[in-house]
Amino acid sequence: MKTYGVGVFGIGWVAGEHIRAYMMNPHMNIKALASRKKTTAQAKKDELGLECAVLDDYNSLLNRDDIDIIDICSPNFLHAEEAISAAETGKHVVIEKPICMNLKELKAVRDAIVKAGVKSQVGFISRWNPHIQSLRKMIDGGGLGELFYVEVDYYHEIGPWWSGWLWGANTRKTGPTASLVAGCHAVDLMYLFGGDVEEVFAYGIFGHRKDYEYEPTYQALVKFRSGKLGKTGCSYENECPYVMNIIIHGSKGSVFNEKFFTKEWFPGQEEWQTFQSTMLDSGDVKHHPFKQMVDDLADALINDRDADANIHETYKSHEICLAIDRSIETGEIVKLPLSE
Known part of the structure; x- marks a missing residue:
């Protein structure tokens, strides 16, 4: 072997x-x-x-x-x-x-x-989480039809309790931004579901925390090359339990976090059904696959x-993160692929 x-x-x-x-x-x-x-x-x-x-x-x-x-x-x-x-x-x-x-x-x-x-x-x-695996099968199998909207957000209170504080994860020098520290998990899923991105526009703010050098809260609107829309957000200063918010709309069905609706697969469906799988509901690494x-x-x-x-897939996710950061900094729409 x-x-x-x-x-x-x-x-x-x-x-x-x-x-x-x-x-x-x-x-x-x-x-x-x-x-x-x-x-x-x-x-x-x-x-x-x-x-x-x-x-x-x-x-x-x-x-x-x-x-x-x-x-x-x-x-x-x-x-x-x-x-x-x-x-x-x-x-x-x-x-x-x-x-x-x-x-x-x-x-x-x-x-x-x-x-x-x-x-x-x-x-x-997050790509290997059972809920995400189910979503990928549903999308690939046509259960939602042609997607036209993808939203994935990462909300996780992160502060000095995390060991990353010891090497400066909250600083521009060694963090360096909310999107790259952990918002990238949501960005990667948005790309995974929606495909290549054409342009990004984002806002970043300091909500109430004073211990970050970069904006710990942002929202970004995304236009995919296919024409569909996307949104991804992140906050480290939310005072609530960990949340990975996922909303997907297609021509034949929708997903709202743990719920799904698709008459393509279930013609008699009248109310939301629920995924019976492990969800993305914890920031503890022991919970991760x-x-x-x-x-x-x-x-x-x-x-x-x-x-x-692999590097080709994740290059694109990182590039979207960098586009978010550039848009926050410049206040402008940023087109991909990025140039220096």
């Missing part, structure tokens, strides 16, 4: 779930954990009972011949440089979102992965196909 050696860098909150996912896949073998603080890597190794090396720098991970996949869970501002180095070394890459801080980095990451010919998977974990993300990567490697959240 084919197996792949895995090295994980940046052993924090989310890395633990990445590691557990690899441990559940028979094709994956954790060879090393590395972190800027070696003690955190050692503690995670001990906690999970792993037999692997413990390292304190990224280059040591890259230089190991027994590692085929580098999984990057470090702070946001390090992702691009580390992903490029991994690809140039011939390693397949798993990159936590965001993969960049700006358009120049985004293009550089894409180009390095394409040039090296390695596989890529980006941590847009990392196992399915790793399983998809393993299958992509074995069968020589692109992973679901």
Whole structure:
């Protein structure tokens, strides 16, 4: 049976779930954990009972011949440089979102992965949520007909309780924006359902929080290349439980979060029906389907196909985020693809 050696860098909150996912896949073998603080890597190794090396720098991970996949869970501002180095070394890459801080980095990451010919998977974990999988099947199967409106919003109170505060996730230097820190999850789903985007217009505000350097609340209106409309929003200063809001309207049906209506599939339907599946209703990484993300990567490697959240797909989601940021900054409509 084919197996792949895995090295994980940046052993924090989310890395633990990445590691557990690899441990559940028979094709994956954790060879090393590395972190800027070696003690955190050692503690995670001990906690999970792993037999692997413990390292304190990224280059040591890259230089190991027994590692085929580098999984990057470090702070946001390090992702691009580390992903490029991994690809140039011939390693397949798993990159936590965001993969960049700006358009120049985004293009550089894409180009390095394409040039090296390695596989890529980006941590847009919502793609593998059971509710989202059901929606994808419904859309692809024609249950909603031709879509004309897609809305996905990410509302999650984020503050000093999150470990990201320790490396400046709330700052422009290392965050760098609400869309790239986590609003990108909603943006990625909007793109997944709606397709390529032609233009974006967005507003950003400071609602009531004073501990962010960038606007922690925004709304963006999107025009897709197909002509349909979209909307995506995000707020980190909402005083309520986690919400991922999803509204989809098509020529033959609609979705309103956990509810759906489609006479195409259920001719006798008179009221909303409800999806009986795990919803996107928690920001806790223990709730997220990392196992399915790793399983998809393993299958992509074995069968020589692109992973679901590959660099080409996720480039487009990141580009939409950057367009949102540019529109907030300039107050203008921003057309895609972006130029410098």
